[in-house]
Amino acid sequence: MIWTEWDKLTEIIVGSTYDTKSLEQFDDTQFVDSMSKILEETEQDFQKLSDIFKSAGVKVHRPNPLPLKSESTRQWKSDFPYPAICPRDHHIVYGDTIINTIGGDCNRYTESDYFLDIMLEKHKEGRNYIAMPRPLLQSQYQHYETMEPQIMYHAANIIKCGDTLIHSRPYNDSEGRDFGARGTRTGLEWVKRNIGCETKWIEVPECGHVDGMLAIIKPGLLMTWKEKYIPEELKHWDKIILTPWDLPEWFHEMRIQHFYKDKVE
Helix, strand or coil, X not given: CECEXXXXXXXXXXXXXXXXXXXXXXXXXXXXXXXXXXXXXHHHHHHHHHHHHHHCCCXXXXXXXXXXXXXXXXXXXXXXXXXXXXXXXXXXXXXXXXXECCCCCHHHCCHHHHHXXXXXXXXXXXXXXEECCCCCCCCCCCCHHHHCCCCCECHHHEEEECCEEEEEECCCCCCCCCCCCCECHXXXXXXXXXXXXXXXXXXXXXXXXXXXXXXXXXXXXXXXXCHHHCCHHHCCCEEEECCCCCCCHHHHHCCHHHHCHHXXX
């Protein structure tokens, strides 16, 4: 059973990129050359990370290698579906339960397919595998507050702390349609109903992935880079506050067109 973020790691899913051969369908040679380099180096990093885990005795799972292809339903069309690089975004394990969630981006609608064989293996071993119902989406991204009462919520909005789950807001009411939103209230309620056991819930006063805001090092000690992310219930804990460093000037000037060779090479 898995109840915390700090227990000894025994198994992990390490993501994977698309095979560079999937890019042969595109005519833009600059895009193909640059993206191929990014994919190759990212996969090398994933492999090195896998080797580190294996050397420590951790069992490593890798997702199914699916090609880059456009996808569509009667409601939406995606020309660039996400690769399998973020297994944590849509999966959380708590106790014996594995919950697979989904968000509001049609480019990620079938992302869980990469990990299905792993999930079925865990189900065979006795885990309770539950998948969130698939929402009705459109090709154009919609803000989450406009998609209530559909069931959507990123699993990465939640971190484990024993008998307590710490979660972010689906979206910020006071700030309107904020980009950091990663779910609906209905989706959060669905997770609470299906988590598999009675547990306490603590809300981080912000929306977005909690694992990018807080890290629970051990009971009584947390790490963050903004104190505003600390829930009221945890403000008495010891804290490690990270200080952001200055980004290089070119980063602030970067635009999408700079994604080509002048920034990659």
